[in-house]
Structures are given as C-alpha cells and as structure tokens.
Amino acid sequence: MGLVDGLRGSEDFADGRWQGYQGQDLDIVLDLQKPTEINRVTVGFLQNSCSWILMPAQVQIWTSDDGVKFTLAKEILNTIDPREERTIVHDFTSNFSDFMARCVQVIAKNPGKLPAWHHAAGNDSYIFADEIIVE
Numbered sequence: 001m002g003l004v005d006g007l008r009g010s011e012d013f014a015d016g017r018w019q020g021y022q023g024q025d026l027d028i029v030l031d032l033q034k035p036t037e038i039n040r041v042t043v044g045f046l047q048n049s050c051s052w053i054l055m056p057a058q059v060q061i062w063t064s065d066d067g068v069k070f071t072l073a074k075e076i077l078n079t080i081d082p083r084e085e086r087t088i089v090h091d092f093t094s095n096f097s098d099f100m101a102r103c104v105q106v107i108a109k110n111p112g113k114l115p116a117w118h119h120a121a122g123n124d125s126y127i128f129a130d131e132i133i134v135e
Contacts, residue, residue, distance in 0.1 A: 002130070003028060009130035011087045013046055013053060023124030026056070026108040030134060031067055035100045038063070040093060040135040043106055046128040047080060047088040049118065053126045055080045056108035059092040063101035070105050083117065104134055 002019050009017035019026075047055045055078045062070040074094035092108075114125050 003132050004030065005131075007131070008044060009046060009089070009128070011046070011089055013048055013051060013087075013128055018046055018128040018130050020053070020126050020128050021110065022052075022126045023110060025110050026106065026127060026129050028132065029067070029103055029105045030132065031103050032134070033102070035065060035102050038096050038099045038101055038104065038134060040095050040133075041074075041104060041106070042091050042093045042131075042133040042135075043108065043129060044089065044091050044131045045108070046130070047082070047084065047090070048128075049082055049084065051126075052114060052118075052120055052123065053128050054082045054111045054114075055088075055090060056092075056127045057111045058109045060107040060109070061094050062105035062107065063099075064103040064105070065101060067103045070103070073099070073101075078111075082111065082115065106132055
C-alpha cells in the first residue's frame with residue numbers, strides 16, 4: 001500500500017516512504033474494480049547513485065479489461081544520467097486520451113549491475129519507487 005497511499009517520498013531515501021527493489025524489477029497491478037477512464041499514470045522514482053540507487057531503465061504501463069490479459073499501453077525510457085551525483089526525484093508520466101481500463105500494471109525495469117565506473121561496480125543496483133498515481 002506504500003505505493004498508493006498518497007504520501008510522496010522526499011530526497012531522503014530513508015524517509016520511510018520509498019519502496020526499494022535491489023536487483024529486481026518493480027511489478028505491480030492496480031485493480032480499479034471496473035472499467036475506468038484513465039488520463040494519466042505517474043510513477044515517482046529516486047536516484048542517489050552513491051547509495052546504489054539508480055533510475056529504472058524504463059517504465060512500462062500495461063492495461064487490462066479483465067485482469068488476466070494485459071496489453072502494453074506505454075513505455076517510457078529513462079533519460080537521466082546514472083553518473084549524476086546529486087539526489088534526483090523524478091516522475092515517469094504517461095498521458096492517455098479517451099482510454100478505459102480496469103487494471104493498470106506498472107513494470108519498472110531495474111538497470112542491472114552497477115556499471116564499471118561506480119565505486120561498487122558489479123553489485124546489484126536498487127530502484128526506489130514511491131507513489132503510483134492513476135488519474
């Protein structure tokens with residue numbers, strides 16, 4: 001429920017609002033219970049590369065009318081440099097027009113092992129997510 005509680009994480013990854021995933025993707029399905037008009041899906045992420053936390057490589061938005069068969073609706077590629085030393089909070093947002101769905105699945109692809117330039121190269125990176133907003 002921490003990803004849909006209406007509370008946004010700060011630039012402090014230890015503030016208790018971020019959900020961390022090391023070496024794995026974020027994969028969550030939100031069931032809206034009935035076909036609902038969707039105008040926008042936003043997912044917040046944090047990057048603090050010194051602490052092994054990078055932006056996801058990409059975020060995919062899948063939708064379904066029955067909760068079983070999902071169709072890729074949008075894919076957003078990350079454009080933030082993992083070498084950036086400052087802490088970054090960034091929203092990945094997809095806009096829709098005249099779109100209905102019962103379920104929304106969000107998959108954020110982990111960027112994999114920390115790259116050769118990183119002080120902990122070869123270790124699994126984290127992605128930190130907070131707040132999935134469906135409007």
